[in-house]
Amino acid sequence: MKLSKSLLLIAIFVSSLYSQPFSHQDHLRGAITKERKWWDLQYYHLQVTVNPQQKYISGTNLIRYKVISSHNELQLEMQEPMEILSVYQDDQKLDVRKDGYSHFIQLTKKQVVGAVNEVVVEYAGNPLVSKMPPWQGGITWTKDDNGNFFIASSCQGEGASIWWPNKDHPYDEVDSMRISVTVPEDLTDVSNGRLEKVDHNKQQKTKTFHWYVSNPINSYGVNINIGDYAHFSEKYNGEKGVLDCDYYVLSYNLDKAKKHFAEVPRMLKAFEHWFGPYPFYEDGYKLVEAPYLGMEHQSSVTYGNGYQNGYLGMDLSKSGWGLKFDFIIIHESGHEWFANSITSSDVADLWLHESFTNYSENLFLDYYYGKKASSDYVIGTRINIGNRKPIIGPYNVNKTGEDIYYKGANLLHTIRQLIDDDEKWREILRGLNRKFYHKIVSTQEIESYINENTKVNLRRIFDQYLRSTQIPNLEYYTRQNKLFYRWTNAVDKFDMPVKVSFGTEKQVWLYPSTSWRETRIPKSFKKLRIDRNFYVSTQNLLEEN
Incomplete structure (x- = not known):
């Protein structure tokens, strides 16, 4: 989209207020690069194994995408200390060019416009530990009051690539996804969407929880929550029908x-x-107890x-x-x-x-x-x-x-x-x-x-x-039963109407601009009061002198 001249000037002005220089990595992360825009996300199958003792995550992410325009490099993000181990397309291992935490997958298969293709990313590592969740992203590894592991992800600011590989830019949401999380057998994982099934591996003493998200979802909204959870539910009769509401809380907090x-x-x-x-x-809707204040993880x-x-x-x-x-x-x-x-x-x-x-x-x-x-x-x-x-x-x-x-x-x-x-x-x-x-x-x-x-x-x-x-300031003075008024501390030609009263409860509209205007006021005028609901300030120039 081509910016109009006025919007371009505003964009330049806003950027000038953020005076710190932006890094190469800032641009790689924040821009819709040519390695991003040629492919459209369709589906993820994220498979994660969580080892609480080692604070270690390993897994794969199957990424299905539609080719919008032909290109041979596909950009994904995976932040250190997590590591992409390998990437495959049609069982062929692909080369990966790493630039910071952006990874550029070198595709050998011709990317035909309209085709739907897949890559599979293998990854592992000890993800960043969040020191102040949710304001500082990462994984929170802790234990509940009974000594059980209590683990959760939160990554709005830093991005989901802090713990799983993905197209980590908000402009393109995946249409649907599966999330399969393997945890020790005495724990429960709660993730997004609906629980499809739970697989038990008695030999490895683990359980795998399979969740399916049928709606588009932003990457930072994807989460894992692992703990000794108790579950209860209810039905809500809403505008669109019956909504399933599920609640997962630490077992000793169930009654509360x-x-x-x-x-x-x-x-x-x-x-x-x-x-x-x-x-x-x-x-559905889920509310899940977490070892930090809270976050808006979808469903x-x-x-x-x-x-x-x-x-x-x-x-x-x-x-x-x-x-x-x-x-x-x-x-x-x-x-x-x-x-x-x-x-x-x-x-x-x-x-x-x-x-x-x-x-x-x-x-x-x-x-x-x-x-x-x-x-x-x-x-x-x-x-x-x-x-x-x-x-x-x-x-x-x-x-x-x-x-x-x-x-x-x-x-x-x-x-x-x-x-x-x-x-x-x-x-x-x-x-x-x-x-x-x-x-x-x-x-x-x-x-x-x-x-x-x-x-x-x-x-x-x-x-x-x-x-x-700037917060607009209504500047005014009175002379011979007239009110003179204008906006200051305002952008050019700012002309927001505002409700005022002249010392009584009755309110009237004023229509100030950045130039002086005038209106008649009653002889009983005492003081101009702006309706408090408007986020503005006011200044009587006569009181200043």
Whole structure:
């Protein structure tokens, strides 16, 4: 897609704010290289054997792909200390050129456009141990209170290639996959999708759990969870029919989980109201206890919040409302809609995952406790915004932006005020999930959809909050029953309307731009107050002098 001149200038400006140089490896990881774009992922069969004693993983990944254009090099990722041992196509061993943790498979078979081919990758090693999961990726190797092994993967930032070989770029999701995980016989593996069968090997004293994912899945959403799990389940009657909900928890937490996980049906009811049907009915919903806080692994959401409300018992908004729900259940499950179904094509656009999901916490509160509670919560989270770098990061270098959680959520909350019709806003959120169901998207596509379905031109508003660190300031003064006002600290021609009051509860719309405008005000005028739901600041110039 050719960038327009204005978008190109914005891209250059955003990149300039990230002043650190990007490495050759950053570009290999973040760009859609010629060795990636010629083939389309169809299917994986990931087979993994986990040795807890040695903290060692070995296995194979069968990769099925469709040829889009003919080429003879295929790019995969596998991060050290893991190692690709060999690659085969049609039983022929292939040469591999290694560049950092990118591996370029030298294909000898002619790649005919339209053909569907396979390669099989053998790999092994001691994967990186996560020192601070899930913020630092890797495998967590620990034991539960009974001394049983308790193991899990988490790899959103670093990428799935930290523990298995794959096409580790978000622009191309595999259409379906099997995950076969072999573990010691006294343990259980829980991965994505539905459990097809369990094979027992009495001689080796192992079990192999075979899971099948029938929907497209992003690579970092693939996971293993290994432990002494107890299992219970329930059926949820949702918008798309009966949804299977399965729960896997440490055996001694079973009674606690049965009580606490009653939050799941409440979550599903609220989110189906706002976003539409849960996106993975075919694969079911699972909530799996993990030895870290939690992650949005598709149809295998991981949980480690200690069976308590809030975020580890804290309210991130300081409003009191954050203690009305379990943050991890609500937030990580919200990612099933935004991250797992609707997925950004470049991690620079990761706000599409985190901002919408952060805002889903607010919508959960709205559904059960009302609009004021939800506003108190999302406004309260503004204390966590840094405004050091833009929400959107630089493209093609595997770099996210900043403030993708709380600032992004407050952008969406502000847009809701501009639409000024809650049912229309709800329809836009549901419409996004219909149009981009199981799709890879860009920020521009989401902006365009929201713009086309509102009566407000949001282009400069998106530029202001996504591509700038400035928070718009409404500058004003009064003279002879007139109010003079304009936006400052704003992008060029910023013209966002805003609701204000003149000292009474009655609100009216103002239509500021970056040039001075004026309007008559009542003689009873005392003070200009901006509706708190708009993420802006205000400044009375007369009070300054």
